[in-house]
Amino acid sequence: MHTYQPESIESKWQKYWLEKKTFKTPTDTSKPKYYVLDMFPYPSGAGLHVGHPEGYTATDIVARFKRMNGFNVLHPIGWDAFGLPAEQYAVKTGTHPKITTEKNIERFREQLQAIGFSYDWDREVNTTDPNYFKWTQWIFLKLYEKGLAYEDEVAVNWCPELGTVLANEEVIDGKSEVGGFPVIRKPMRQWVLKITEYAEELLQDLEGLDWPESLKDMQRNWIGKSIGAEIDFQIQGFNEKLRVFTTRPDTLFGATYMVLAPEHHLVDQITTPDQKQAVAEYKEAAALKSDLDRQELTKEKTGVFTGAFAINPANGKEIPIWIADYVLVSYGTGAIMAVPGQDERDWEFAEEFDLPIVRTVQPPGNFEGKAYIGEGVAINSEFLNGLKIKEAKEKIITWLEEKETGKKAINYKLRDWLFSRQRYWGEPFPIIHVDGESKAVSYDELPLELPEVDKYQPTGDGEPPLANATEWVNTTDPETGKPAKRETNTMPQWAGSCWYYLRYISPEFDGGPVDPDYEKYWMPVDLYVGGAEHAVLHLLYARFWHKVLYDIGVVSTKEPFQKLVNQGMILGEMEFTGFKQKGEWISSTSADENSEQVKLSDEEVEKKGDGFVLKGTDIRVDARAHKMSKSRGNVINPDSVIEQYGADSLRLYEMFMGPLEQVKPWSTKGVEGVNRFLNRAWRLIIDEETGELRSELSEVSPSKKQLKSLHEAIKKVTEDIEELRFNTAISALMIFVNEANQWKEIPHSVAKEFVLILSPFAPHIAEELWAKLGNEQTLAYEDWPLYNEEYLKADSILYPVQVNGKVRANLEIPADKALDKEYVLKKAKEDTKVQNYLINSVIVKEVFVPQRIINIVVRPA
RNA sequence: GCCGCAGUGGUGGAAUUGGUAGACACGUUGGACUUAAAAUCCAAUUCGAAUAGUAUUCGAGUGCCGGUUCGAGUCCGGCCUGCGGUACCA
Numbered sequence: 001m002h003t004y005q006p007e008s009i010e011s012k013w014q015k016y017w018l019e020k021k022t023f024k025t026p027t028d029t030s031k032p033k034y035y036v037l038d039m040f041p042y043p044s045g046a047g048l049h050v051g052h053p054e055g056y057t058a059t060d061i062v063a064r065f066k067r068m069n070g071f072n073v074l075h076p077i078g079w080d081a082f083g084l085p086a087e088q089y090a091v092k093t094g095t096h097p098k099i100t101t102e103k104n105i106e107r108f109r110e111q112l113q114a115i116g117f118s119y120d121w122d123r124e125v126n127t128t129d130p131n132y133f134k135w136t137q138w139i140f141l142k143l144y145e146k147g148l149a150y151e152d153e154v155a156v157n158w159c160p161e162l163g164t165v166l167a168n169e170e171v172i173d174g175k176s177e178v179g180g181f182p183v184i185r186k187p188m189r190q191w192v193l194k195i196t197e198y199a200e201e202l203l204q205d206l207e208g209l210d211w212p213e214s215l216k217d218m219q220r221n222w223i224g225k226s227i228g229a230e231i232d233f234q235i236q237g238f239n240e241k242l243r244v245f246t247t248r249p250d251t252l253f254g255a256t257y258m259v260l261a262p263e264h265h266l267v268d269q270i271t272t273p274d275q276k277q278a279v280a281e282y283k284e285a286a287a288l289k290s291d292l293d294r295q296e297l298t299k300e301k302t303g304v305f306t307g308a309f310a311i312n313p314a315n316g317k318e319i320p321i322w323i324a325d326y327v328l329v330s331y332g333t334g335a336i337m338a339v340p341g342q343d344e345r346d347w348e349f350a351e352e353f354d355l356p357i358v359r360t361v362q363p364p365g366n367f368e369g370k371a372y373i374g375e376g377v378a379i380n381s382e383f384l385n386g387l388k389i390k391e392a393k394e395k396i397i398t399w400l401e402e403k404e405t406g407k408k409a410i411n412y413k414l415r416d417w418l419f420s421r422q423r424y425w426g427e428p429f430p431i432i433h434v435d436g437e438s439k440a441v442s443y444d445e446l447p448l449e450l451p452e453v454d455k456y457q458p459t460g461d462g463e464p465p466l467a468n469a470t471e472w473v474n475t476t477d478p479e480t481g482k483p484a485k486r487e488t489n490t491m492p493q494w495a496g497s498c499w500y501y502l503r504y505i506s507p508e509f510d511g512g513p514v515d516p517d518y519e520k521y522w523m524p525v526d527l528y529v530g531g532a533e534h535a536v537l538h539l540l541y542a543r544f545w546h547k548v549l550y551d552i553g554v555v556s557t558k559e560p561f562q563k564l565v566n567q568g569m570i571l572g573e574m575e576f577t578g579f580k581q582k583g584e585w586i587s588s589t590s591a592d593e594n595s596e597q598v599k600l601s602d603e604e605v606e607k608k609g610d611g612f613v614l615k616g617t618d619i620r621v622d623a624r625a626h627k628m629s630k631s632r633g634n635v636i637n638p639d640s641v642i643e644q645y646g647a648d649s650l651r652l653y654e655m656f657m658g659p660l661e662q663v664k665p666w667s668t669k670g671v672e673g674v675n676r677f678l679n680r681a682w683r684l685i686i687d688e689e690t691g692e693l694r695s696e697l698s699e700v701s702p703s704k705k706q707l708k709s710l711h712e713a714i715k716k717v718t719e720d721i722e723e724l725r726f727n728t729a730i731s732a733l734m735i736f737v738n739e740a741n742q743w744k745e746i747p748h749s750v751a752k753e754f755v756l757i758l759s760p761f762a763p764h765i766a767e768e769l770w771a772k773l774g775n776e777q778t779l780a781y782e783d784w785p786l787y788n789e790e791y792l793k794a795d796s797i798l799y800p801v802q803v804n805g806k807v808r809a810n811l812e813i814p815a816d817k818a819l820d821k822e823y824v825l826k827k828a829k830e831d832t833k834v835q836n837y838l839i840n841s842v843i844v845k846e847v848f849v850p851q852r853i854i855n856i857v858v859r860p861a
Numbered sequence: 862g863c864c865g866c867a868g869u870g871g872u873g874g875a876a877u878u879g880g881u882a883g884a885c886a887c888g889u890u891g892g893a894c895u896u897a898a899a900a901u902c903c904a905a906u907u908c909g910a911a912u913a914g915u916a917u918u919c920g921a922g923u924g925c926c927g928g929u930u931c932g933a934g935u936c937c938g939g940c941c942u943g944c945g946g947u948a949c950c951a
Binding site for chain 1: 867870880930949950
């Protein structure tokens with residue numbers, strides 16, 4: 001038997017590609033280039049899951065397609081291999097993270113190769129390789145030299161469980177993103193990168209990028225630009241001014257009190273003796289609160305009066321200064337002017353503490369709410385009265401600028417990037433501390449490698465694990481000979497992934513992170529595919545580094561990733577869940593956490609109305625696909641899919657499921673479907689008895705009908721790959737095979753072209769069929785078939801005929817008459833079925849859309 | 862709360878600038894092949910009704926309500942639901 005046997009042909013071609021280095025990136029730069037990039041994986045111990053191959057297959061299809069279209073293609077892969085899991089494993093077992101990491105990479109590489117991705121394996125990068133992180137450290141030194149990396153004592157997100165500091169972005173609902181452990185605020189000395197310096201550029205340059213609009217919006221929100229004013233309030237009895245930022249300077253006359261963040265630097269100075277104790281207690285309580293606690297208390301406002309007063313510069317009134325934790329020290333100036341009339345938070349606070357409220361914008365007559373934040377004209381505001389918000393803002397800013405007590409200002413929500421972690425398994429900072437000052441290690445000392453340590457835990461007092469390596473830590477400053485201590489923090493995982501796309505361009509280059517000549521050729525990345533979870537973290541950080549590298553002349557483009565696509569998550573199989581309470585079935589709509597969940601088979605349920613119910617009852621059940629997770633036991637392992645159906649079926653199915661960007665449930669039955677298709681494609685060309693070409697295959701020239709089928713497929717597949725619509729491309733291939741299987745005779749030339757357009761999707765079977773068709777070379781660099789419009793033309797056009805918008809007949813019109821309106825309409829009106837609807841009626845209008853449809857509008861006579 | 866995206870058969874999904882809703886696939890049902898099963902092949906499959914007999918006709922139908930249009934899954938207005946992001950950002 002010579003049936004389609006993926007296991008043998010797939011390993012055969014994988015070996016061929018590797019040995020022949022089929023996908024080695026060309027080094028000539030004469031042809032047009034295409035750089036297609038995957039977000040490189042963290043090589044976890046669990047191996048690949050089915051989510052990985054989704055994006056990877058999409059980019060692989062594009063890479064193979066572009067090669068066949070005459071492009072030089074750069075399609076690399078690598079490993080984002082620093083990170084917490086390997087380190088936690090080291091803490092538990094004492095195994096060096098390097099060993100764990102190598103083992104995991106080995107496994108990932110094998111798995112990726114078993115799917116037949118056309119990566120250039122000579123360009124693999126690994127963030128933990130000293131030859132790689134040498135340049136991560138190099139870039140850090142450049143940031144340091146430019147003043148973009150600084151040390152600061154900041155209240156950080158300290159996670160005691162993980163023994164490390166987390167970036168704001170790594171804290172979700174007051175818990176660590178990794179592991180879900182509680183996070184508290186703790187002041188520590190930290191390295192910080194001044195990403196805020198690039199806030200405006202990061203915002204502006206989003207415009208030119210071909211990224212999903214939703215993702216650009218997420219970045220815009222994250223950067224959070226707001227335009228307003230800074231206003232100085234004189235503090236009564238002190239030679240100090242209190243500066244606030246506000247987006248509503250027009251409401252200044254309504255500022256009836258002020259609030260400082262508990263951590264504000266002026267708090268202690270201005271607090272009056274009789275308030276000292278209350279303020280101190282409040283400050284202490286606020287400091288102890290974790291972020292989680294702060295969030296849980298959002299409903300109730302708390303605060304303490306400092307005893308001090310400020311002067312409202314608009315009307316000279318004395319207003320009290322409070323402290324409250326609803327004002328954040330890290331945004332704006334850490335202080336606000338409170339305008340309860342126009343701000344809901346201030347209104348709540350004013351109500352709680354009986355502070356005066358003055359409306360300065362006229363609410364509409366029927367307004368019943370509290371604070372009014374809508375449009376309206378200014379009231380109770382002297383010279384602003386009667387002005388609309390926008391005009392009032394302009395006028396008050398001009399007035400403040402004249403009085404030198406305020407000015408127009410812009411603020412960003414974006415904060416500087418907390419760049420150090422108290423971990424072992426990360427890039428060491430190329431920094432030494434001499435006489436309490438930090439100092440850069442010289443470039444020729446790079447890479448600065450990690451020392452060997454006995455234990456990977458942080459020291460008890462929060463000092464990073466590197467502090468244990470005393471020999472490494474204690475060094476001398478080569479310049480002065482003074483004793484020095486090495487920095488013991490390490491860089492976060494984002495560091496290595498901020499620039500890896502550049503290293504692929506010239507992985508061996510040792511004159512800089514990237515060879516400038518090749519950088520100019522390959523950059524920017526033409527297509528970048530990865531998960532949406534990196535929308536604001538990785539993608540913002542990488543853009544920031546790229547802009548710095550641009551400013552120092554290392555790269556030639558302002559943005560790294562021209563086009564970006566997020567693949568949607570793959571969920572587990574659809575599940576039906578019924579609910580029981582006290583042994584009785586209850587409807588899913590009335591179920592709560594205490595209800596018992598029962599997994600049901602498809603036979604036990606049926607569709608009723610717009611949901612599913614227990615068969616023969618009205619009891620609703622839950623019908624949905626869930627995220628794959630170990631605990632739910634619905635994880636699909638790509639290895640077993642390959643084992644059962646082959647890598648080509650896995651690839652094909654992942655692309656056939658639906659649009660790339662969409663979230664979609666896995667279906668094993670669906671894999672069987674595409675596997676059947678591959679079997680049909682195989683049998684179209686191969687005689688299963690002999691294993692040779694079928695006797696139906698011959699050198700005859702194709703018929704008109706055959707050319708039409710083929711060229712329709714070529715057209716659809718070509719256009720769909722360009723637009724990343726792989727699901728419909730595959731459907732076109734299926735339609736072709738279904739048609740071709742009816743043919744008595746199959747022209748050799750048609751079979752060849754079909755195999756070529758199948759090849760980006762299912763490369764193994766395509767290579768095998770290509771070889772069987774008598775070719776000796778891989779098809780990877782064959783010319784992509786072009787479609788010919790001539791062959792697509794039909795002999796006749798089918799016109800649906802509508803009467804009053806309802807289809808009543810279908811007319812077959814010869815192609816040469818199809819554009820003749822008179823003729824087609826005459827035929828339509830002659831049709832017996834149509835005539836039934838024309839009796840006793842007057843034709844009001846005749847609509848003729850060439851090649852499409854006819855609509856005859858009538859009304860009763 | 863705010864921002865973004867999405868709601869189409871039993872299921873995943875398809876539908877050029879508004880032009881026959883349901884391509885392709887899964888599932889299901891029936892049939893062929895087989896001692897039998899698997900595999901394969903063929904046919905049917907949005908729902909409802911009618912006629913009638915192996916085909917045809919009519920009506921409804923793309924989350925809900927309304928609008929524009931000869932014609933709306935697609936455009937406009939108002940909702941509902943789900944998903945993702947974000948949250949005292951002054």
